[in-house]
Amino acid sequence: MPSSHGKSAVIGGCKSLLLCCPLLVFFTLALLLPIGIWTNYCPSSSSSSLRLFLSSLYYSSSLDNESRSELESRNDSNSPTNLSHLVFGLLGSEKAWHHRRAYVESWWRPNATVGFLQLDKPPGAELLPWPPSSPPYRVSDNVSRVVEETNHVNPRVARMVHGIMETVRDAPQRATGTLRWVVMGDDDTIFLVDNLVDVLAQYDHTKYYYLGGHSEFIHANNYFSFKQAFGGGGIVLSFPLAMAMADGIMDCLKRYSHLNSADKTTGYCIADLGVNLSPHQGFHQIDMHGDISGFLSYHPNAPLISLHHFDMVNPIFPSMNRAESARHFMAAANSDQPRMLQQLLCFHRPRNWSFSVAWGYSANIYEKIMPRSYLQNPIETFQTWGPSPRPPNWIFDVRKRTTTDPCLVPHAFFLESVEEVTARDEIVATYRRSWRRGLPACFAGDGDQSADRISKIVVYSPVTKPAKIGRSECCDVTIDSVDSESAVIKTRRCMADDIIA
Incomplete structure (x- = not known):
């Protein structure tokens, strides 16, 4: 049997422990709670x-x-x-x-x-x-x-x-x-x-x-x-x-x-x-100046993750400032992020035209059939970030910008709107012509015609996500008549024997 002195010691110890508990709880919470909780209450410099x-x-x-x-x-x-x-x-x-x-x-x-x-x-x-x-x-x-x-x-x-x-x-x-x-x-x-x-x-x-x-x-x-x-x-x-x-x-x-x-x-x-x-090729520092549309229109076959230096380049959409361009770009991206800037290439062989679409951003028409091995390379519309001692300036292949060859200068269209049509499980993206080239037709072969008449390109894509990145999607283009001002493109999964050339 414990003595009365022992009983007093135990009781006293319990009282001390009870008195310490609130302090222990306080300091434990101070140590374990996320510091963000504390800083929400004291965000000022004071x-x-x-x-x-x-x-x-x-x-x-x-x-x-x-x-x-x-x-x-x-x-x-x-x-x-x-x-x-x-x-x-x-x-x-x-x-x-x-x-x-x-x-x-x-x-x-x-x-x-x-x-x-x-x-x-x-x-x-x-x-x-x-x-x-x-x-x-x-x-x-x-x-x-x-x-x-x-x-x-x-x-x-x-x-x-x-x-x-x-x-x-x-x-x-x-x-x-x-x-x-x-x-x-x-x-x-x-x-x-x-x-x-x-x-x-x-x-x-x-x-x-x-x-x-x-x-x-x-x-x-x-x-x-x-x-x-x-x-x-x-x-x-x-x-x-x-x-x-x-x-x-x-x-x-x-x-x-x-x-x-x-x-x-x-x-x-x-x-x-x-x-x-x-x-990863989807992160973009954008160490460039000027017009980066030639870069964005020919994005590598990788999910777009980031774009930086919006203050250091021209607004990426015509007739918009930088803030408006950012909102317009992300409005399209939020409709279908996996396809954003992914390049679609297809041909209208009766007219000898090549179509290149950077989904959610731009569409280009070339008055000549060109292979993907060529059209995947960005057009050097942009300037170097700083003084360049000598080429090469970029970590990717580029096509030099030309203003005289009608077979190499594309007709340029930029995104006007993106709409999801739930009844058909489709996303409809519309691209409008931004300016006239001011060049004659290419005349590279039989059936050549100028694309000056085309003012709108409409692209239909399925709501479902594309297959994992590794191979680009394919597409088919239709133009209703010789006098048509619109071209319609439908996105599809590439077949095993599809050659984009």
Whole structure:
């Protein structure tokens, strides 16, 4: 039998434990709840000290080996990857957001896409109240502290690289263990999220993956690196790699404190973890200037994932500004993302014409039968990103722009509308002529006629998704009469013996 002294000790201990429980619960919640919950209550710079304190508590506890192991095991699921498994970290500036907001809002889906915009400072009064059509915003962590601790030469670079850790740390899916992919982009990047999900679903999110695209300008890759993803076009990290990257972010910034490129620093940090870039042709940095219609009209046979640098190129649709172009482009994309910009090639042999359609964007008619091996190459309507010491300028084959040969200059049409006809399970895309060529007919063979009369091209596609990318779709073209001003194209799956030539 225990003594009365022992009974008192036990009772006293229980009382102490009961008194401590509320404190233990409070600190446990402070450590385990996503930091985003706290920052929603203290988004202003006046609360930055509290935010940094809570961030340090959460971050130091949540990235230890035990927590990482637990989250990775909860994330190891056989369920298909969907949009809720992705978190987007968009790096932007308060000044530029005033006119770049339209780009992001064209693809952002409130209550569906998950992530936030990282601003360099709190938004001004003219941007408030913050609209629900925009991503939620955060103000980047104290860059001066990061620069002081890492001795970095460029605060802007330090902020951008550190932003990867902030995205991982603040991701709402961290609380539920459903985070699979971290997607980094800029505030002038357009993402096609359905295509991105389809591509990522082909990868094992429990492994280390670093996905993105090269610069189109070959000299930019040479100057920076052919082994890095260019961040404006999008950088995608699998969850385990993003955790490892976030865990060592300060050490990496110290290690590469001399670098003036955020993308190069990111690539180096990932290389030090033993991971190489898995490049994908659907990410587009758009390191070009001027008219990029010649590039967009001849997209590679890969799902379109991103377009960057909308401020640095001409509006992509005639008679529209950049914001209108972004909305018009995404309105088409949201009707059928897998087909967006996918090239259709078919021929009207009685007239000796070739039709090339970049679905959802443009259609071209050539007054000559040409093989796909030629028509798959973009027309160089665009200029180099910077001074070019010598050709080649691009990481892809190009056709030189010509203004005199009527057999090589296409009749250009751009998207007017996209409509889904549910009764026929079809999507109808209409393309209108944008300008007259001002050239005579080609006259390359029998049956040649000028295509000047054609003012509209209508393309019918099935509502069902096309087959997995690997082979392009085929199509058939009909023109009702000699005097017809319309051409009708019907998309179909290619037969085994179809030759596009």
